[in-house]
Amino acid sequence: MEKMRMESVDMVEKNIDKLASVFPNCIRETKDENGNLKRGINFTALKQMLSTELIEGDEAFELSWVGKRTAIVDANKPTRKTLRPRKDRSVNWDSTENIYIEGDNFDVLKVLQESYLHKVKLIYIDPPYNTGKNYIYRNDFSVDEDEFAEQAGLIDEEGAKLTANPVGSARFHSAWLSMMYQRLLLARNLLSPDGVFICAIDENEFANLANILKEVFGESGYEHSYVSVVHNPRGQQGNNFSYVNEYLIFVYPADGNKYLADFPKDEIDSRNLRDSGTESDRTDARMCFYPFYVKDRKIIGIGEVPSNDYHPASANILREDGSYEIWPITDNGDEKKWRYARQSVERIFEKLEAKPGRNTIQIIFNKDEGTMRSVWANARYDSSEYGTKLLDKLLGGCSFTFPKSLYAVYDCVKAATREDKDAIVMDFFSGSATTAHAVMKLNSEDNGKRKFIMVQLPENLDEALVRGGTDAKTKASIQSAIKMLDKLGYEHTICGIGEERIRKAGAQILEEKPLETESVDVGFRVFELDSSNMNDVYYEANDYSQGMLSMLESNVKADRTDIDLLFGCLLEWGLPLSMPYSSEEIDGYTVHTYNKGDLIACFDENISDSVVKEIAKRQPLRAVFRDSSFEGSPSKINVSEIFKMLAPDTRVKVI
Ligand SMILES: C[S@@+](CC[C@H](N)C(=O)[O-])C[C@H]1O[C@@H](n2cnc3c(N)ncnc32)[C@H](O)[C@@H]1O
Structure with missing residues (x-):
């Protein structure tokens, strides 16, 4: 039993608690003078978190590797990149709340820091496993001449960073760890306080990843659990072991609350209540033939056993009040029986669920619900069957290397968001977008409104073919993908x-x-990571004078549209990317209204007072104009006056 302390609170402990909640990676286990374990601060790590410069010092009491501190410095550096809308590649641009972002997730995570701070309920990722065959993006990277020459052709336009990471290279683990560590630091900020983080990984980096997750999330605030997933039941032959599994690391708040949904002990145990096999016909048990009433996916009642000569027209019959009568009848019209008789079915009512089948609503019996198990061995996690083949079928012969089983991801999403059907689910190593598929599927089954954010590097498939190191099977799958994309x-x-x-x-x-x-949101807004919308030279905040300004044509890059600028402003102001907006003409100027007035923007040059007044009258929360729009300071002062008078609470900014 815990002892009364009989003394005032230990302020040092309190302070460590406070620091731990903000910088868990700076908390270390150390020993006091009597050799007892206690918590302490890793001041070098803390200094590093607070500095844009590289801090010298020991990296003790932690998993350390070459480049770790540089990784932190880079993670904390701001980026000037932005996201540009790609309406042409999007689906249902105006109405969807799903997001697909093309770009290196390192920059993308930075760009999203304001808009999605503490908003994401589930982050699921499946990063490159560091098998020695992957190419990974490195931000901590400085190469010597020889290495550079070797890697020429893999370097992108900004002199970075897609590099081979072969087994045996001096930095084999370090390069991968840096790549992951800095992304995890950024990702953690986006997770909501009750959020769940799940990472898939195989045996190559499992131990290292588990370590850095403990560092990044901390052990006092978060529980860390390891699930073994049998994804390749046939096994991949190694020297001493046949590998049949990989891992999912679950990280979730450790405050004693329940964050993961109960599951049928094994999904296969959730069975159709309609009987099958021998002695499963209506005539085998008269009391097992009766209707369920289902409305809006809920079972709202159970009917009585009808007389023997009553034969329902079909398995699902629509009733006048909009509910359905559900009978144990097959697609072929065969009258079967339920597994439970009318008089005993109420006992298991809580475990029954109405679920859409292929053509009809079915009644599902979830047996033995309990907490999830730490080994997932069901056939539904087979990544060949429900990953490769499922994708191949869906895309008509185009494959992708190692997609996850749809059901492995689906069960993760379900476990973390069953109670929160509005959740934002993010995957920043999206690959073939299994996570987006899982989110839409789950929504379609429980009328959820979960939204996804996918991030994926536009990795070039032609280059992947040229750079070699890929086996024949992988090559063939890349070629099939290229063929589909060409079509x-x-x-x-x-x-x-x-x-x-x-x-x-x-x-x-x-x-x-x-x-x-209800209609499932199957649309998505596509954005592309790109350089800043602003011409750098002209935009160093306090750097320019009015005289300079008049010399410049524009501080906005010539190829950027109003909508590019609008979304750039949203990101800086921390507004989500998924809200509706409209554009209209006022006195010949184009005015954009985001989410009914969260922000109103006009990026035209030389806008008139009347337009400014009209915008101010609408009292938006925020207003943005182009700095160069006001030729001289008097009209700028005028804008401030207009807003002070008509919309004193509006925050006004210029770009
Ligand atoms: C193991 S795959 C994910 C597979 C995915 N779960 C699926 O089921 O298809 C990892 C993906 O991350 C992508 N990737 C690697 N580095 C990235 C980066 N820096 N930013 C965004 N995506 C990256 C790779 O292109 C690859 O598609």
């Missing part, structure tokens, strides 16, 4: 595959649309 007229990138998968999966979900399902 669609898309660029040859992994993003093309992911986006097409979401399109196809969405169409399939709508087609199979279970009766009664």
Whole structure:
């Protein structure tokens, strides 16, 4: 039992608690003078978190590797990159709340820091496993001449960073760890306080990843659990072991609350209540033939056993009040029986669920519900069957290397968001977009409104072929992908595959649309990571004088549209990317209104007082103009006056 302390609170402990909640990676286990374990601060790490310069010092009591501190410095550096809308590649641009972002997730995570701070309920990632065959993006990277020459052709336009990481290279683990560590630091900020983080990994980096997750999330605030997933039941032959599993690391708040949904002990245990096999006909047990009443996916009642000569017209019969009568009848019209008799079915009512089948609503019996198990061995996690083959079928012969089983990801999403059907679910190593598919599927089954954010590097498939190191099977799959992308007229990138998968999966979900399902959001807004919208030289904040300004044509890059600018402003102001907006003409000037007045923007030059007044009258929360729009300071002062008078609470900024 815990002892009374009989003394005032230990302020040092309190202070360590406070620091731990903000910088868990700076908390270390150390020993006091008697050799007892106690918590302490790693001041070098803390200094590093607070500095843009590299701090010298020991990296003790932690997993350390070459480049770790540089990784932290880079993670904390701001980026000037932005996200540009790609309406042409999007689906249902105006109404969807799903987001697909093309770009290196390192920058993307930085760009999203304001808009999605503490808003994401589930982050699921499946990063490159560091098998020695992956190419990874490194931000801590400085290469010597020879290395540089060797890697020429892999360097992108900004002199970075896609590099081979072969087994045996001096920095084999370090390079991968730095890549992961800095992304995890950024990702953690986006997770909501009750959020869950899940990372898939295989045996190569499992131990290291588990360590850095403990560092990044801390051990006092978060529980860390390891699930073994049998994804390859046939096994991959190693020297001493046949590998049949990989891992999921679950990180979730450790405050004693329940954050993960109960699951049927094994999903296979959730069975159709309609009996099958021998002695499963209506005539085998008269009391097992009766209707369930289902409305809006809920079982609202159970009917009585009818007389023997009553034969329902079909398995699902629509009733006048909009509910359905559900009978144990097959697609062929055979009258079967339920597994429970009318008089005993109420005992298991809590475990029954109405679920859409292929053509009809079915009654499902969830047996033995309990907490999830730490070994997932069901056949549904087979990544060949429900990853490769499922994708191949969906995309008509185009494959992708090692997609996850749809059900492995689906069960993760379900476990973390069953109670929160509005959750934002993010995957910043999206690959073939299995996570987006899983989110839409789950929504279609429980009328959820979960939204996804996918991030994927536009990895070029032609280059992947040229750079070699890939086996024949992988090559063939890349070639099949290129063929499909050609047919669609898309660029040859992994993003093309992911986006097409979401399109196809969405169409399939709508087609199979279970009766009664409200419309599922199968659209997505595509954004592309790009350099700043502003011409750098002209935009160093306090750096320019009025005289300079008049010399400049524009501080906005010539190829950027109003909508590019609008979204750039949203990100800086911390507004989400998924809200509706409209554009209109006022006195010949174009005015954009985001989410009914969260922000109003006009990026035209020389705008008139009347337009400024009209905008101010609407009292938006925020207003943005172009600095150069006001030729001289007097009219700028005028704008401030107008807002002070008509909309004193509006925050006004210029770009
Ligand atoms: C193991 S795959 C994910 C597979 C995915 N879960 C699926 O089921 O298809 C990892 C993906 O991360 C992408 N990737 C690697 N580095 C990235 C980066 N820096 N930013 C964004 N995506 C990256 C790779 O292109 C690859 O598609």
